[in-house]
Amino acid sequence: MPNESKDLRFVRDATYANPQPPSCRILKDDMKNEYISPRTPIRIGSRGSQLALWQANHILYALRDAGYEVELEVIRTTGDRMQQPGFVLPPGLDGKGIFIKEIEEALESGRIDLAVHSLKDLPTRLAPQFTLAAIPRRADARDVWVCEQFWGLHTLPENGRIGTTSPRRRAQLLALRPDVTFVEIRGNIDTRLKKLAAGQCDALVLAAAGLDRLKRAEWVHQRFSPDEICPAPGQGALALETRAEGFLATDAPDEGRDAFLRNAVAFLNHPATRFCVDTERHALDLLGGGCQLPVGVHVIPPSEPECDHYRIYAQVVAPDGECMVQLDQAEPLNRRATSEFLGNRIAEDLKSRGALELLQPQMTA
Numbered sequence: 001m002p003n004e005s006k007d008l009r010f011v012r013d014a015t016y017a018n019p020q021p022p023s024c025r026i027l028k029d030d031m032k033n034e035y036i037s038p039r040t041p042i043r044i045g046s047r048g049s050q051l052a053l054w055q056a057n058h059i060l061y062a063l064r065d066a067g068y069e070v071e072l073e074v075i076r077t078t079g080d081r082m083q084q085p086g087f088v089l090p091p092g093l094d095g096k097g098i099f100i101k102e103i104e105e106a107l108e109s110g111r112i113d114l115a116v117h118s119l120k121d122l123p124t125r126l127a128p129q130f131t132l133a134a135i136p137r138r139a140d141a142r143d144v145w146v147c148e149q150f151w152g153l154h155t156l157p158e159n160g161r162i163g164t165t166s167p168r169r170r171a172q173l174l175a176l177r178p179d180v181t182f183v184e185i186r187g188n189i190d191t192r193l194k195k196l197a198a199g200q201c202d203a204l205v206l207a208a209a210g211l212d213r214l215k216r217a218e219w220v221h222q223r224f225s226p227d228e229i230c231p232a233p234g235q236g237a238l239a240l241e242t243r244a245e246g247f248l249a250t251d252a253p254d255e256g257r258d259a260f261l262r263n264a265v266a267f268l269n270h271p272a273t274r275f276c277v278d279t280e281r282h283a284l285d286l287l288g289g290g291c292q293l294p295v296g297v298h299v300i301p302p303s304e305p306e307c308d309h310y311r312i313y314a315q316v317v318a319p320d321g322e323c324m325v326q327l328d329q330a331e332p333l334n335r336r337a338t339s340e341f342l343g344n345r346i347a348e349d350l351k352s353r354g355a356l357e358l359l360q361p362q363m364t365a
Contacts, residue, residue: 045112110249119234129247141236145222147203163201171294174321230296233280282343
């Protein structure tokens with residue numbers, strides 16, 4: 001049975017801001033004319049993969065529908081170049097930094113105004129010159145089983161080959177099926193699906209959100225529940241990154257424009273998603289951070305207005321899958337509780353059950 005916390009209650013899904021009076025809208029339109037025009041549009045930076053472009057264009061069209069001039073710039077990152085044979089990762093970059101380094105450089109200089117990321121690709125602590133101006137509503141955060149021949153993990157033959165490079169997924173899969181083996185399958189979604197079709201592995205485990213967004217879920221026959229395979233913190237959510245207040249563009253600083261840009265994207269923020277992913281990322285940060293740790297944390301907001309709790313899932317797994325620390329809790333709501341408070345509670349609960357002992361080999365590697 002789930003553990004029930006008696007003393008912890010959480011904030012309900014906040015509503016969007018009240019409609020602005022006509023005078024505020026007139027002022028906002030005047031500011032839009034001053035800072036955003038066909039000659040000075042909002043410039044979005046994105047990686048060039050099919051999924052990254054879908055995500056960036058999703059935000060671009062939302063901003064255009066709101067009346068803003070917007071353009072998109074594709075930026076090639078270290079993560080894109082590492083797909084090339086013989087590529088060597090530069091020192092000082094971890095698994096998350098490889099997908100954002102060049103984009104953040106463009107954001108810092110002022111070449112772009114807004115970066116659209118998969119939130120799970122971002123480090124738990126941003127550099128101080130950046131901020132997450134909005135987190136839109138999250139898509140399906142679950143991991144999925146991709147295989148046409150075998151419709152579930154339990155049907156895969158003994159010693160079956162699963163394509164994934166994620167330490168978290170590997171450990172979680174071994175906890176469910178100790179006999180499976182793993183194949184290094186890299187690249188974008190289309191590349192991975194082609195490698196699966198070519199027989200380089202028997203199945204893939206991928207994030208549901210990417211396949212759903214690209215409408216490539218035709219081979220998905222199992223969506224893992226969070227108590228089977230707990231998603232990575234922030235999985236399924238997008239992050240809209242801008243320059244932080246007080247940190248102006250190095251090439252053409254404009255404090256008024258930066259403030260306007262942060263306000264311009266604020267309507268895309270989904271408060272319930274923000275609370276959940278901030279909680280997840282704070283818990284991961286307290287456990288050591290990084291995508292190389294076999295850690296899953298997932299917070300589900302109330303699904304109905306009358307629902308009175310958040311659902312908390314967390315897993316810390318030994319690399320061989322032999323040992324696991326797991327949480328499955330229903331937490332009552334409290335308007336005063338913060339995501340930092342809840343994330344701290346989750347991390348401390350996991351630590352008290354021995355999570356750090358399972359993570360120590362990875363944290364010192």
